[in-house]
Amino acid sequence: MSRYIDSHNHMHALSWDEWELFAMTGMAGAVLSCGNPHVHREIWEAPPTAADIFRFWDSPIRLARVAEEKHFMRLRCAVGVSSMTRVEGWEKLTEALPRYLEDPHVVAVGEAGLDPSQYFQLAWELDDQARCLEAQARIAAAAGKPLILHTPTPKKSVDFLGGVAVQGEVSPEEFRLHYLRRDLEIIEKAGLDHSLLVIDHVDGSIIDYVHTETGAWCGISIGSALRPIHPDRVCEWVREYGPERIMLNSDHLGYRSIDFFSVPKALRAMRRAEIPEKDIRRVSFDNANERFGLGL
Numbered sequence: 001m002s003r004y005i006d007s008h009n010h011m012h013a014l015s016w017d018e019w020e021l022f023a024m025t026g027m028a029g030a031v032l033s034c035g036n037p038h039v040h041r042e043i044w045e046a047p048p049t050a051a052d053i054f055r056f057w058d059s060p061i062r063l064a065r066v067a068e069e070k071h072f073m074r075l076r077c078a079v080g081v082s083s084m085t086r087v088e089g090w091e092k093l094t095e096a097l098p099r100y101l102e103d104p105h106v107v108a109v110g111e112a113g114l115d116p117s118q119y120f121q122l123a124w125e126l127d128d129q130a131r132c133l134e135a136q137a138r139i140a141a142a143a144g145k146p147l148i149l150h151t152p153t154p155k156k157s158v159d160f161l162g163g164v165a166v167q168g169e170v171s172p173e174e175f176r177l178h179y180l181r182r183d184l185e186i187i188e189k190a191g192l193d194h195s196l197l198v199i200d201h202v203d204g205s206i207i208d209y210v211h212t213e214t215g216a217w218c219g220i221s222i223g224s225a226l227r228p229i230h231p232d233r234v235c236e237w238v239r240e241y242g243p244e245r246i247m248l249n250s251d252h253l254g255y256r257s258i259d260f261f262s263v264p265k266a267l268r269a270m271r272r273a274e275i276p277e278k279d280i281r282r283v284s285f286d287n288a289n290e291r292f293g294l295g296l
């Protein structure tokens, strides 16, 4: 078993026993992406307010403070306004965000990023999402903290709580690139350096663009049934693009089936593929440890 850092998950939505199981898979630390109501098994019939989202920020921060003592894992938080659920009065949240970033348990802004689909059929107009993303990118730049960029996945209505979101005619590749380019325009306008940008949920449709057209970090989420990625693909990407900017994560959450062993399986696949040990460690531990300042 190797120790790894899960650079993006929502395990605060999971139970004690599940945390124990994660620890036994080798998870030594994780960055919790906070602020997404849909990762919990809750159904919303009206958009959450800023007060609701503060609760989604505060509770995991409190968990992170005790995680090391209780579970022997170092947890840190990313706090932000996700576009996956429309939030009423998000300006109150961005106003408070700089103060949250002073907390030693908060290491990043996010996840945030344009998404044309929202949970619970609570649609959020893209121009307003763009304003919200720009505000968060400016705050991250000013604080010198990384921004975790959520990149959207084309969804079928069956993927969604409340049944939403049928995409048009564009191919998944075009869809993914289109939103990534729009996100990057906003982020550049906000003056956030790519060294502080973690583009997340990267897959085969955008990994080349991330490595050739940006200087950003490349988060690869491999534990979600929504975007299945075979461990062999991870091996190919680490070989092709090198380990310098890749960070593996599970994106585990509480509202659908997850593969607890997704990251350990990728580590074993990389070993079978004879990827050097130092490169495996880089994509599964060192990059996240350094970029998010986990100090492990």
Ligand SMILES: [Zn+2]
Residues within 6 Å of the ligand: 008, 009, 010, 033, 111, 251
């Ligand atoms: Zn996530």
